[in-house]
Amino acid sequence: MKEGKVWSRFAKVFAVASLITEREERGCTIYEIMDILGVNNRSSAFNVLETLDEMGFAYYTEKSVDGSRKMLYKIEPDTAARWKNSIVSGVLSEDDIRFLNFVLETASSTSPLMEMCGSEFISRLRMVINPKTKTEIKPLFSRFGSFFKLSPEYFKTLLLLLESSEKRIKCHVVYESRNSEAEVEYDIYPNKVIVQDGAVYAEVINIYGQRQLLALSRIVRLVKLKKEDYPEPEQCNDFDDPFPFYQTEKPFIAEVLIDEYQGWYEIQKAWPESVTFRQREDGNYLFTLKTASSYGLQKWLMSMGSSATLLKPENMREQVKEELESMIQRYKK
Numbered sequence: 001m002k003e004g005k006v007w008s009r010f011a012k013v014f015a016v017a018s019l020i021t022e023r024e025e026r027g028c029t030i031y032e033i034m035d036i037l038g039v040n041n042r043s044s045a046f047n048v049l050e051t052l053d054e055m056g057f058a059y060y061t062e063k064s065v066d067g068s069r070k071m072l073y074k075i076e077p078d079t080a081a082r083w084k085n086s087i088v089s090g091v092l093s094e095d096d097i098r099f100l101n102f103v104l105e106t107a108s109s110t111s112p113l114m115e116m117c118g119s120e121f122i123s124r125l126r127m128v129i130n131p132k133t134k135t136e137i138k139p140l141f142s143r144f145g146s147f148f149k150l151s152p153e154y155f156k157t158l159l160l161l162l163e164s165s166e167k168r169i170k171c172h173v174v175y176e177s178r179n180s181e182a183e184v185e186y187d188i189y190p191n192k193v194i195v196q197d198g199a200v201y202a203e204v205i206n207i208y209g210q211r212q213l214l215a216l217s218r219i220v221r222l223v224k225l226k227k228e229d230y231p232e233p234e235q236c237n238d239f240d241d242p243f244p245f246y247q248t249e250k251p252f253i254a255e256v257l258i259d260e261y262q263g264w265y266e267i268q269k270a271w272p273e274s275v276t277f278r279q280r281e282d283g284n285y286l287f288t289l290k291t292a293s294s295y296g297l298q299k300w301l302m303s304m305g306s307s308a309t310l311l312k313p314e315n316m317r318e319q320v321k322e323e324l325e326s327m328i329q330r331y332k333k
Contacts, residue, residue: 027072243296
């Protein structure tokens with residue numbers, strides 16, 4: 001119980017310090033501090049301010065210029081910057097630093113993100129996080145991985161996509177067509193950035209309200225236009241579809257029978273609610289999926305080899321047979 005109170009006190013001090021540093025010269029009132037603390041009396045807010053003062057948090061007070069008698073709590077920009085750094089360093093423990101290293105190392109082996117931003121990002125991160133412990137941000141980047149290599153020039157495009165997605169900014173893209181070497185250009189509404197199978201994609205909405213996936217490696221140029229209301233997309237089932245990529249047909253129901261050993265592994269995955277499964281009396285698992293991507297489903301089936309059997313739909317069973325027969329013919333040569 002005591003530990004809970006200590007953490008609550010620390011959380012309140014951290015919240016007020018963050019509020020004042022973010023406001024800097026604009027300042028905040030005692031009522032805004034009360035609001036962020038979730039309290040109704042000023043004495044609780046003053047207690048936190050007193051703690052900050054004891055910690056050496058160099059804020060100052062100034063009367064409001066709007067004619068009211070309100071007192072504003074402010075901090076100089078340089079002082080705010082130093083406190084932001086010290087707050088971050090103070091919050092992260094040695095275990096946090098180790099975990100952050102692990103996350104960065106994992107990302108470097110599964111996606112091109114660290115390949116693109118790498119050393120510059122880590123260098124800036126070290127400037128912000130300077131723990132007093134011996135543990136430091138120093139991930140061991142993977143030299144080989146299951147990602148597509150992209151040059152650092154794509155990092156600027158990635159940052160632009162992330163900013164546009166967050167602020168809902170319309171953009172103009174010049175894109176290298178997958179079906180030809182020709183370049184096409186049109187306006188898009190970036191929605192989010194996704195990493196899939198070692199590649200980076202931008203999920204966007206075009207001016208007709210259609211969802212599209214653009215490979216970062218094929219974006220020749222991206223220009224921000226203006227903040228604008230996004231059109232309603234025709235399909236919004238990406239989080240409900242187990243294979244959100246390569247959706248080329250209307251949603252259909254598929255049934256897949258997976259043997260006991262592979263099935264146990266598959267049920268551990270984080271499937272959306274559209275996927276259900278049950279274990280039969282013989283120990284095998286029956287998966288029922290709703291998807292709009294026959295390509296994604298077939299790719300998943302092939303990854304399990306002889307451990308999985310597609311039961312439905314019948315027309316796709318024929319497609320799988322044709323693919324397998326084609327593979328056999330290649331090995332007969």
